[in-house]
Amino acid sequence: MANEATLVVGASSAIAQALIRAQHQRGHRVIAISRRPASGQTDWLQCDYSDAQIAHTIHALRELNCHWRRVFICNGVLHDEQAMPEKRLEELSSTTLQARFLSNSILPAMWLQALLPLLRGKTPCTVAVLSARIGSIADNRLGGWYSYRASKAALNMLLKTAAIEFSRRAKNIKLIAFHPGTTDSPLSAPFQHSIADDALFTPEFVAERLLSLCDAHSPDGQLSYLDWAGKPIAW
Numbered sequence: 001m002a003n004e005a006t007l008v009v010g011a012s013s014a015i016a017q018a019l020i021r022a023q024h025q026r027g028h029r030v031i032a033i034s035r036r037p038a039s040g041q042t043d044w045l046q047c048d049y050s051d052a053q054i055a056h057t058i059h060a061l062r063e064l065n066c067h068w069r070r071v072f073i074c075n076g077v078l079h080d081e082q083a084m085p086e087k088r089l090e091e092l093s094s095t096t097l098q099a100r101f102l103s104n105s106i107l108p109a110m111w112l113q114a115l116l117p118l119l120r121g122k123t124p125c126t127v128a129v130l131s132a133r134i135g136s137i138a139d140n141r142l143g144g145w146y147s148y149r150a151s152k153a154a155l156n157m158l159l160k161t162a163a164i165e166f167s168r169r170a171k172n173i174k175l176i177a178f179h180p181g182t183t184d185s186p187l188s189a190p191f192q193h194s195i196a197d198d199a200l201f202t203p204e205f206v207a208e209r210l211l212s213l214c215d216a217h218s219p220d221g222q223l224s225y226l227d228w229a230g231k232p233i234a235w
């Protein structure tokens with residue numbers, strides 16, 4: 001189909017960058033959206049994720065007149081200058097909880113809302129949102145990391161609810177909540193010392209796995225919560 005394209009939100013992420021390179025290698029056009037400036041990359045839209053700038057970005061995307069086949073929403077924050085993941089209840093702060101829910105649950109949902117009119121239609125489109133196994137309530141055996149864990153669980157619920165709605169209103173859209181496995185990126189950097197070398201994935205490996213999963217799944221009205229190996233994760 002002419003003018004097919006891939007959209008990557010949160011494009012500065014290490015995994016997002018690998019996805020962009022992999023899609024370019026396959027000859028696909030990729031439009032990237034990020035809080036950060038372009039640093040030499042083309043088809044890059046800077047956006048501060050405010051409602052006004054999301055609306056402005058959607059307008060710019062509409063002007064491109066693309067058929068969107070793949071959308072990757074990569075945003076996710078585990079730690080920042082203000083806070084590391086909590087080990088104990090006493091470490092919870094409402095500021096950190098709100099910040100994690102904003103970046104990890106609310107923003108991906110707002111992008112899904114904003115993109116729906118662009119994606120809905122006849123072109124089959126897979127939207128993969130970077131979630132995490134840690135958002136699985138069934139899999140929570142170790143505890144800790146309250147705000148990240150809870151924000152990914154909330155993300156999964158938002159996506160599950162959207163999938164039910166899309167099964168009626170946007171049957172061409174396939175939703176995937178993807179767990180990349182522990183991947184070498186700024187997000188995992190402070191915790192990599194406890195990971196065996198062969199258990200730490202490169203962003204390139206993870207991008208290939210995600211692209212293969214997208215190829216293997218067609219729109220079916222469901223949210224698939226999958227790990228890098230394509231195995232379903234318990235909710």
Ligand SMILES: NC(=O)c1ccc[n+]([C@@H]2O[C@H](COP(=O)([O-])OP(=O)(O)OC[C@H]3O[C@@H](n4cnc5c(N)ncnc54)[C@H](OP(=O)(O)O)[C@@H]3O)[C@@H](O)[C@H]2O)c1
Pocket residue numbers: 009010011012013014015016033034035036049074075076077102103107130131132133179180181182183184185186187188
């Ligand atoms: N690395 C891992 O081991 C691992 C494991 C499980 C799940 N994940 C998930 O995989 C995804 C990509 O992570 P990564 O490892 O590639 O991390 P990364 O390189 O640290 O990327 C961080 C991502 O979060 C966005 N971001 C940072 N601060 C933000 C804020 N204040 N508001 C909104 N967005 C913000 C960035 O978007 P901009 O481009 O706009 O800056 C970027 O997309 C995340 O959702 C993460 O939770 C990663």
